[in-house]
Amino acid sequence: MTENGGLIDSEANQIDACLAQEGSSVHLLGIGGVGMAGLAILLGETGHRVSGCDLNPGPLAKSLANRGMDVSRGHDPAHVSEDVDWVIASTAVPPDHPELEAARAANIPVFRRGHVVARFATNYRTVAVCGTHGKTTTATFIVQMLRAAGRQVGWCIGGESTALGAVASVGHDEERLLVVEADESDGTLAAYHPALTVVTGIEFDHAEYYTDEAMLLDCFRRVIDQTSEHIIYCNEDTHATRLLANRSDAIGYSAANGPRLGVVPLGVAAGAHNYLNAIATVLVGEWAGLMHEEIQEGISQRRLPTRRMECVSTAGGVRVISDYAHHPTEIRAVVDTVCPPTKGRLLAVFQPHRYSRTARLGADFPSAFVGVDELVLVPVYAASEPARADGRVWSLYRHFRAAEDVPVPLLTDTLERAWYHLQRVARPGDTVLVIGAGDVERVAQWAAACGGCWGVEALDTPPDRPAILEPATPLGSRTTFGIGGAAEYWGRMRDPDQLREVLEWCNRYGMDFRTLGGGSNVLVGDCGVPGVVVRLDGVAFNMIKKVEGGVEVGPAVSLARLVAKAEKCEFGDFSFLEGIPGTVGGALGMNAGAHGESVSERIKLIHCLNPDGTPCIVHGHDLEVGYRTGGMKGRIAIKAVLIPGDRSPEESAQKRAEFAERRVWMKGLQSAGSIFKNPPDDHAGRLIDEAGLKGLTIGGATVSERHGNLITASRDATASDVRALLETVRDTVEERFGVRLETEVKLW
Numbered sequence: 001m002t003e004n005g006g007l008i009d010s011e012a013n014q015i016d017a018c019l020a021q022e023g024s025s026v027h028l029l030g031i032g033g034v035g036m037a038g039l040a041i042l043l044g045e046t047g048h049r050v051s052g053c054d055l056n057p058g059p060l061a062k063s064l065a066n067r068g069m070d071v072s073r074g075h076d077p078a079h080v081s082e083d084v085d086w087v088i089a090s091t092a093v094p095p096d097h098p099e100l101e102a103a104r105a106a107n108i109p110v111f112r113r114g115h116v117v118a119r120f121a122t123n124y125r126t127v128a129v130c131g132t133h134g135k136t137t138t139a140t141f142i143v144q145m146l147r148a149a150g151r152q153v154g155w156c157i158g159g160e161s162t163a164l165g166a167v168a169s170v171g172h173d174e175e176r177l178l179v180v181e182a183d184e185s186d187g188t189l190a191a192y193h194p195a196l197t198v199v200t201g202i203e204f205d206h207a208e209y210y211t212d213e214a215m216l217l218d219c220f221r222r223v224i225d226q227t228s229e230h231i232i233y234c235n236e237d238t239h240a241t242r243l244l245a246n247r248s249d250a251i252g253y254s255a256a257n258g259p260r261l262g263v264v265p266l267g268v269a270a271g272a273h274n275y276l277n278a279i280a281t282v283l284v285g286e287w288a289g290l291m292h293e294e295i296q297e298g299i300s301q302r303r304l305p306t307r308r309m310e311c312v313s314t315a316g317g318v319r320v321i322s323d324y325a326h327h328p329t330e331i332r333a334v335v336d337t338v339c340p341p342t343k344g345r346l347l348a349v350f351q352p353h354r355y356s357r358t359a360r361l362g363a364d365f366p367s368a369f370v371g372v373d374e375l376v377l378v379p380v381y382a383a384s385e386p387a388r389a390d391g392r393v394w395s396l397y398r399h400f401r402a403a404e405d406v407p408v409p410l411l412t413d414t415l416e417r418a419w420y421h422l423q424r425v426a427r428p429g430d431t432v433l434v435i436g437a438g439d440v441e442r443v444a445q446w447a448a449a450c451g452g453c454w455g456v457e458a459l460d461t462p463p464d465r466p467a468i469l470e471p472a473t474p475l476g477s478r479t480t481f482g483i484g485g486a487a488e489y490w491g492r493m494r495d496p497d498q499l500r501e502v503l504e505w506c507n508r509y510g511m512d513f514r515t516l517g518g519g520s521n522v523l524v525g526d527c528g529v530p531g532v533v534v535r536l537d538g539v540a541f542n543m544i545k546k547v548e549g550g551v552e553v554g555p556a557v558s559l560a561r562l563v564a565k566a567e568k569c570e571f572g573d574f575s576f577l578e579g580i581p582g583t584v585g586g587a588l589g590m591n592a593g594a595h596g597e598s599v600s601e602r603i604k605l606i607h608c609l610n611p612d613g614t615p616c617i618v619h620g621h622d623l624e625v626g627y628r629t630g631g632m633k634g635r636i637a638i639k640a641v642l643i644p645g646d647r648s649p650e651e652s653a654q655k656r657a658e659f660a661e662r663r664v665w666m667k668g669l670q671s672a673g674s675i676f677k678n679p680p681d682d683h684a685g686r687l688i689d690e691a692g693l694k695g696l697t698i699g700g701a702t703v704s705e706r707h708g709n710l711i712t713a714s715r716d717a718t719a720s721d722v723r724a725l726l727e728t729v730r731d732t733v734e735e736r737f738g739v740r741l742e743t744e745v746k747l748w
Contacts, residue, residue, distance in 0.1 A: 007115045007191040015111055015119040018086045019046075025083050028052035028113075029099055030090030031071060032061035035183065038156040038168035039088065039117055040064050045170040053079050053099075060160075060167070077102035084108055088116050091186045092384035114188025117156060117180065121192060124154065124178035127284060128192045130223060131200030131240075132184070133330050134277050138200055139181040140164065140305045141281040145298030146177065149290050154178040159305040159324070177288065182223065185209060190222035196287055197227040198280055202239035205327055207360035208385060217243065224250075232283045234276060253279045262296050270309055271337030278302060309337065312444045316452025317428030322444035326353040326437040328361055331368040334435065344429030345373040349418045349443055351436030352380040355391030362396050366403035372433070374425070375400075375409040376418045376527065381438025389731035397724040401699040408699070410526040411720035413747075419443045421485070421527035424472070426454045462509040466491070466501050469532060475524045475748075476719070478516060478535070480581060482670050484524025484719040484748070487533035494538030496609065496638045503613035503636070506532050513611065514748065515636060517583035518558060521590060521672055522746045523726075526719045529748050536585060541638070546571050550604050550641045555585025559592070567652045572644020574602070575655040581673060588637050590744075591630040595659060600625040602642045608635040628677050628744055670713040671704075675726050676741040684733075684741055685709035691736045693729050701725040723747070 018024060026043055030036050031052025037060040044050045044067060051070040054061055065071045072079060080087060080103045087103045087110045103110050121128070129139040136159035143155045144163050154171030155164070158181045171178065182189050182197075185206045202220055210216045221243055224231060233240045235252030244250040255275060257263075261282045265275050278299055285295035304310065313320040321338060325331045331350070339346060348369065352358040358380050369375055377400075379393050389395065393411065400409050412418050422443070426432055434444040453459055456472045473490035476483045489511075493499040506513040512531025516522065541556035544565050551571045553562055559577045562584060566574050576597040577587070586592065587599045588606065603620030610616055611634040623631035647655065676684035688694065688708030696703045700717025703725065704710040711722055711729075726743065734740045 006112070006187055007118070011111070011115070012119055012191075014109055015116055016122075018109065018111075019116075019120060019123075021085065022047040023049065024085040025049045025051070026086050026088060027079060027084045027103075028088045028090075029075065029093045029097065030054055030113075031064060031069075032057045033090050033092065034060060034160065034167055035117075035158050036088070036090045036113055037061070037064060038158070039113055039120075040069060041067070041166060041168040042117075042120055042154075042156055042170055044069060051079070051084070063166075075099050080106065080108060082106070086111065088113055094384070112186070112188060114183060114186055115191055118182075118188060118191035118193075121178055121180050121194065124176045126192070126194040127177065127179045127196045127198065128182040128189075128194035128223065128227075129179065129198045129200070130182040130184060130189055130220065131198075131234075132203040132205050133327065133333075134200040134273060135181050135183075135198075136305055136324075137274060137308050138198060138277040138280050139179055141277055141299070141302045142198075142284050143179050144302050145281055145285055145295065146173075146179070146288060146290070148298035148301055149285075149294040151177065151288070151290075155180070157181045157305070158183060159308070161303070161305040163303040184216070184219055187219055190219045190226075192223050193226045193228065194223070195227070195229045196284065197223055197231045198284060199224070199231065199233040199237075199240045199244065200277065200280060201234050201237035202243075203237075203327070203329055205357065205361075208354060208356040213239075230287055232280055232287070234280065236276070251283065253283055255279070262292075263299060270304065271333055273333045273337075274304065274309070307441060307444075309334065310444075312434075312448040313450075313452075315450070316454045316458070318426045318447075318452070318454050319431045320434065320444060320447040321431065322434040322441055324437050325435050326357070328364040328368040331365070331435060334433065335369060335371050338431055338433060339371040342431040344427065344431070346371060346431050346433065347374045347376075347422060347426055348372045348433035348435060349376040349378060349415075349422060349440060351378045351415075351438045351440035352393055352396055353437040354383050355380055355385050355388045357391075358393070358396050359388060359391035362390075362399045365396060366400045366406040369406055372407050375407045376421060377409045377411050378415055378418050378440065379413065381436065381440070383438070389728075389735050392727070392731060394724045394727040394731070397720065398698055398728070401721065401724075408718060409720060410718075411723050412525055412527045415440060415442055417525065417527050417530070419446050420530050423447075423450060423454060423459070424456050424528070428454070430454075462505070462511070464505060464508075465489075466498070466505055468492070468498055469502065473533075475516065475519075475529065475533060479519030479522050479524060479672070480670065481519075481523055481672055481713050481717075481719070481722065483526075483713055483717055483722070485526050485528035487529045487531075489532045491532070491534045492537040493534050493541070495540040499534070499536070499636065499638065500609055500613040500615075502532060502534060503609055503611060507612040515555075515585060515589075517556065517586040518581055520581035521586060521744065522748055523672060523719055523722055524748045525723070536583075536638075541585075543639075544571075547641060550643045552639055552641050553584050554639050555583060555588070555637045557584045558582070559584065559587060563656065566644055567649050567656070570649055573647035573652040573655075574642070574644060575647065575652045575659065576645075578656040578659040584640065584642075585637050587630075588640060589630045589632050590628050591625050592628075598625075599642075600630065602644070604641040604643050606632075606635075606637050606640040608632070608637055610635055669704075669710075670717070671710055672745045674709045674744050675711050676709055676730070677744045679739050679741065682739070683709075687733050687737055687739060687741070688729055691729075691732050693732060696725065696729070698725040698728065703729060 699721030
């Protein structure tokens with residue numbers, strides 16, 4: 001038996017038998033992906049009955065359903081019934097998937113997508129377009145050119161194109177030409193036996209499959225050796241040249257060939273890399289026997305595939321370009337192409353693709369963004385991979401902070417928050433780049449749909465906005481970290497009536513609402529905070545007085561003031577709160593405490609406003625409190641009655657002094673106190689210390705050498721520095737000890 005890309009002869013024969021069985025029933029797992037959708041079309045057009053399923057069927061899955069295919073949302077072993085003759089799985093589906101196990105238990109053959117495409121292609125005179133970069137565009141150019149010349153070629157391409165209308169088609173070419181984007185990502189490239197192979201370039205990638213560069217080169221070497229007629233390759237590429245320079249059946253191309261071949265650039269917006277792709281296309285046209293005039297006519301009409309330097313909007317004077325680039329070299333090509341014609345700033349959002357790629361190539365990404373004025377990083381698109389600490393976006397951020405002459409990125413949790421920020425900072429003349437191979441394209445879709453509303457001034461404000469609310473107000477200086485972005489709306493509430501008005505307004509228009517007290521337990525993200533943030537202020541929220549059964553206190557009262565006044569006026573003892581920064585409102589919300597005591601033990605009742613602005617009273621014994629959980633359920637305290645301890649003023653003063661001494665070293669530090677909650681029966685600081693993380697620094701944020709559960713920020717720190725550091729600490733502790741630390745600080 002021989003093996004090609006993991007495909008042994010017996011399996012190849014089995015696939016051939018299934019393909020030859022016209023009318024057979026085949027089920028595709030992951031049918032909504034572009035590669036699987038293309039294969040589904042090929043199988044459907046050659047007489048097979050196709051069904052499939054996907055966790056998140058998108059537009060491609062819908063188009064397959066319109067072709068009469070049975071497409072299901074979600075996976076279920078019941079999909080693999082007695083009516084199914086064979087099953088195909090995408091690389092995103094793990095080998096032990098329940099549907100695959102059900103198929104094997106029923107003796108139904110299961111094949112990999114790449115192997116089936118490779119065997120399907122053996123029935124045609126195949127043009128296999130391969131390479132680490134540019135294969136989708138080059139394959140699309142080739143099909144456009146051949147079709148313009150009247151050739152009814154077939155194709156299967158891993159990218160959508162408005163010029164082709166579908167990602168695949170069998171075609172009816174007399175010479176049975178089939179243009180295939182042959183994917184190297186899972187090694188199945190080595191299973192192809194094409195007539196013509198086009199190698200656009202080779203660079204290390206797909207660390208999830210290849211252990212090293214030699215293994216990757218061997219995969220390309222195999223398909224080259226199995227090519228029956230001719231090979232076209234980019235001789236500007238070192239690895240391709242090394243493999244092909246001395247072969248008589250290979251011809252190299254470079255940008256210098258363009259004028260001789262009559263290739264005219266698409267324009268500055270397309271880039272030098274797509275000029276090379278066009279040159280390769282012309283050489284394929286010559287191989288296919290097209291007349292010079294046919295080639296020139298076809299190549300002049302070429303159009304880029306979707307999400308390849310795709311300008312999705314210019315509304316409002318902001319140019320938005322979406323691109324699939326996910327490798328440092330690809331990103332660098334996009335940035336270099338976009339920079340020259342950009343009159344204003346170049347803004348970008350990047351979604352890393354795969355943990356393995358991010359870990360392996362992380363240090364190469366920062367330099368790819370030279371020329372970008374502001375960059376937003378969002379979490380890694382997993383593409384079915386399990387998470388790994390060195391492959392998360394936090395790890396990538398560390399590479400940016402260690403590099404020179406590159407933008408300091410802004411980190412955010414979600415695509416929505418990235419879009420929120422970009423829409424507010426972009427202005428006429430700017431260009432916004434949306435980069436990545438995952439679902440980051442949603443940002444481009446939102447940009448196209450926004451109608452040119454860029455900048456805070458252009459955004460629609462819900463009507464009836466309370467006059468007390470101010471737009472776009474910085475929050476960083478209002479926190480003890482001293483860093484972070486702005487609130488969409490900010491206001492100081494002087495009394496419960498103003499607070500009620502704002503709550504009702506937020507509830508009416510579905511806006512987020514947050515309160516910010518002393519800002520001692522909050523990290524405000526650099527991309528800002530959507531919705532309304534308020535601070536309770538004024539006499540009504542700042543009173544302290546003795547009442548029957550306790551001390552009535554307003555939510556804006558600082559804990560330091562409560563402790564001191566209760567002692568001075570002999571209201572009772574609250575010394576356990578000594579040294580805890582923040583306000584009573586914050587303490588109620590998070591059940592603050594120290595020295596074996598917590599606020600929840602002292603609550604008699606709380607006068608609140610519900611999220612919709614209606615009043616309510618909550619008794620302490622009705623609160624579902626927990627460790628650093630106050631059980632307020634979105635309610636806002638307007639005053640509370642607290643039960644004091646029974647220490648005498650002298651005893652209280654002694655305890656206060658004792659507790660204050662323990663925290664004196666923290667005075668003057670830009671921090672938020674304890675970053676993580678203590679896990680059950682352990683201490684977060686101990687775990688961080690044992691993991692060797694004290695002193696770890698990212699940008700201007702540092703894990704304290706004195707106490708591991710404290711992160712300090714320097715004057716040069718950003719909120720993204722702190723976020724990257726705390727997530728790095730959390731990932732490291734989990735990897736080392738199997739404990740996932742929960743943050744005590746609120747991440748806005």
